[in-house]
Amino acid sequence: MILSNDADFYKDQGYLLVKGVFNQQEVEEMRMGVDNIIKRAVLANKDHNATWDGDYLPKEKLKKLVLKGFHNVHYHDHVFLKALTHPNMKAVLKQLIGPNVQLHHSKMLVKPPENGAAFPMHQDYPYFPHEKHTMLAASIHLDESNEENGCLSVVPESHKQGVLPHIGSHYLNQKEYPLSLGTPCPAEPGDVLFFNYLTIHGSGVNRSSRTRRNLLFQYRDASDFPTNNEHFDWGMGLMVSGENPHFERVTPKYKIV
Ligand SMILES: O=C(O)CCC(=O)C(=O)O
Numbered sequence: 333m334i335l336s337n338d339a340d341f342y343k344d345q346g347y348l349l350v351k352g353v354f355n356q357q358e359v360e361e362m363r364m365g366v367d368n369i370i371k372r373a374v375l376a377n378k379d380h381n382a383t384w385d386g387d388y389l390p391k392e393k394l395k396k397l398v399l400k401g402f403h404n405v406h407y408h409d410h411v412f413l414k415a416l417t418h419p420n421m422k423a424v425l426k427q428l429i430g431p432n433v434q435l436h437h438s439k440m441l442v443k444p445p446e447n448g449a450a451f452p453m454h455q456d457y458p459y460f461p462h463e464k465h466t467m468l469a470a471s472i473h474l475d476e477s478n479e480e481n482g483c484l485s486v487v488p489e490s491h492k493q494g495v496l497p498h499i500g501s502h503y504l505n506q507k508e509y510p511l512s513l514g515t516p517c518p519a520e521p522g523d524v525l526f527f528n529y530l531t532i533h534g535s536g537v538n539r540s541s542r543t544r545r546n547l548l549f550q551y552r553d554a555s556d557f558p559t560n561n562e563h564f565d566w567g568m569g570l571m572v573s574g575e576n577p578h579f580e581r582v583t584p585k586y587k588i589v
Pocket of ligand 1: 441451456471482483484533534535546548
């Protein structure tokens with residue numbers, strides 16, 4: 333699926349856009365899965381706005397923004413279990429992480445037209461710190477995505493800066509790290525943007541008349557352990573590829589509430 337110099341690019345730049353990981357039919361199935369989760373959430377009275385709180389935008393602007401975000405999508409629909417272990421996905425992950433790949437968690441992020449929420453620049457590290465920094469995000473694009481509808485932007489090579497101080501462990505100081513610092517990563521349905529959890533990234537408001545639907549799966553090397561007891565999700569530790577070399581650490585010691 334990718335060449336060894338693509339893996340070198342990822343290691344050097346901290347991100348990699350891989351075209352056509354999923355075909356059109358697979359994208360269509362995942363779109364349906366995402367739309368159905370939203371419908372079921374509404375029926376269950378569990379619909380909520382997952383827009384990030386904070387002072388990265390004026391209060392008036394922030395309160396108009398909407399994000400449909402739900403975790404553990406592979407517990408909602410088998411289509412996502414298929415996606416997170418898709419042969420093309422595994423082929424890339426093995427090159428970027430190594431032979432033994434584990435899932436950390438899965439989620440969906442839907443930015444509706446006109447007022448789809450922004451993500452201020454941040455690293456994912458503070459949310460689930462690990463020892464060896466192998467953790468990466470795979471952002472799966474289900475709609476054409478560009479700066480108009482709030483595509484992801486990354487800061488190349490920023491993973492080399494290591495862990496940076498975040499405001500309330502949440503996002504970076506936006507005066508120092510505005511979204512304009514990043515390289516926008518426009519993508520088409522079926523493309524996947526991989527980026528390390530130390531890579532600074534964010535995305536703008538969806539100002540267009542089109543929805544931006546993304547899935548986000550986080551993966552790690554099976555020998556990379558959490559340093560903090562936080563952010564546990566169902567399915568964490570699921571072997572996506574290879575074997576777990578740590579017989580004693582298969583059953584997690586944490587409790588998921
Ligand atoms: O999908 C996006 O626009 C950004 C998502 C993100 O940065 C995150 O969930 O950490």
